Amino acid sequence: MFVSSLKPDLQIFGDLSSFAAFLPVGDISLDNYVAVFDRVPALRFLMNSVLISVVTVLLGIFVNSLAAFGLSRLRIPGKRVVLTLIIATLIIPFETLALPMVWWVNQLPSFSIDEFGLAFTQGWLDTYQVQIIPFVANAFAIFLFHQYFESIPKELDEAARMDGAGWFRIYRKVIMPLSGPAIATVAILTFLPAWNSYLWPLMVVQSEDLRPVMIGIQYFKDLNPAWGEIMAYSSMITVPVVALFIAFQRSFVNSIASTGVKG
Numbered sequence: 001m002f003v004s005s006l007k008p009d010l011q012i013f014g015d016l017s018s019f020a021a022f023l024p025v026g027d028i029s030l031d032n033y034v035a036v037f038d039r040v041p042a043l044r045f046l047m048n049s050v051l052i053s054v055v056t057v058l059l060g061i062f063v064n065s066l067a068a069f070g071l072s073r074l075r076i077p078g079k080r081v082v083l084t085l086i087i088a089t090l091i092i093p094f095e096t097l098a099l100p101m102v103w104w105v106n107q108l109p110s111f112s113i114d115e116f117g118l119a120f121t122q123g124w125l126d127t128y129q130v131q132i133i134p135f136v137a138n139a140f141a142i143f144l145f146h147q148y149f150e151s152i153p154k155e156l157d158e159a160a161r162m163d164g165a166g167w168f169r170i171y172r173k174v175i176m177p178l179s180g181p182a183i184a185t186v187a188i189l190t191f192l193p194a195w196n197s198y199l200w201p202l203m204v205v206q207s208e209d210l211r212p213v214m215i216g217i218q219y220f221k222d223l224n225p226a227w228g229e230i231m232a233y234s235s236m237i238t239v240p241v242v243a244l245f246i247a248f249q250r251s252f253v254n255s256i257a258s259t260g261v262k263g
Contacts, residue, residue, distance in 0.1 A: 051128065057190045135193070
């Protein structure tokens with residue numbers, strides 16, 4: 001993909017029959033990368049995706065870890081049943097929920113600020129929150145946090161309770177500082193679908209200023225597909241994902257190993 005992004009379209013197809021397709025040889029330039037910014041508002045799309053993905057990750061870590069903390073540490077009747085029901089939602093494909101979700105988000109109240117002050121409207125369509133809020137809670141993230149919290153000795157909770165700490169302070173001061181690998185894993189697993197989201201934004205976002213990067217690929221397929229530009233755009237939007245995984249890969253592996261001990 002990266003090598004093809006440096007070549008014109010004719011050379012891309014000409015090199016497909018040989019090993020040259022994998023080598024930066026021939027007419028090499030950065031013209032495709034320049035053309036990307038001329039064809040689509042790539043910087044705007046990138047900023048939108050960064051905002052949506054980062055906010056989704058931060059809210060997701062807080063909400064899912066808090067839910068897992070309650071299911072792991074608090075004495076709640078039937079919490080095993082609740083956890084089982086949460087995990088069971090993983091079998092439901094997103095495609096079966098998409099249309100009902102569109103209807104529900106269109107019923108939610110929204111607000112905006114104009115020259116007359118705060119104005120309330122109905123519907124979240126064509127907003128940032130419709131791309132973030134529905135995906136904050138995540139069943140697999142709750143399960144992963146829960147399994148990791150189970151490996152942390154409960155004696156730490158008891159010691160903190162004897163020192164006068166409440167449950168939220170135990171969550172914030174004791175459990176979360178010890179859960180770095182789980183946090184890193186959830187960050188990666190939440191960031192990837194948020195960054196790669198295509199179907200949902202295509203359904204609920206119309207304004208170009210609010211579109212994420214994956215929608216931008218569609219711009220290159222209209223009329224005559226520009227494959228060199230598609231490869232250049234795809235290379236650009238892959239860099240943040242690769243960088244995130246490289247930064248957290250050790251914690252990712254440690255978390256998978258730790259949560260696997262308990263089954």
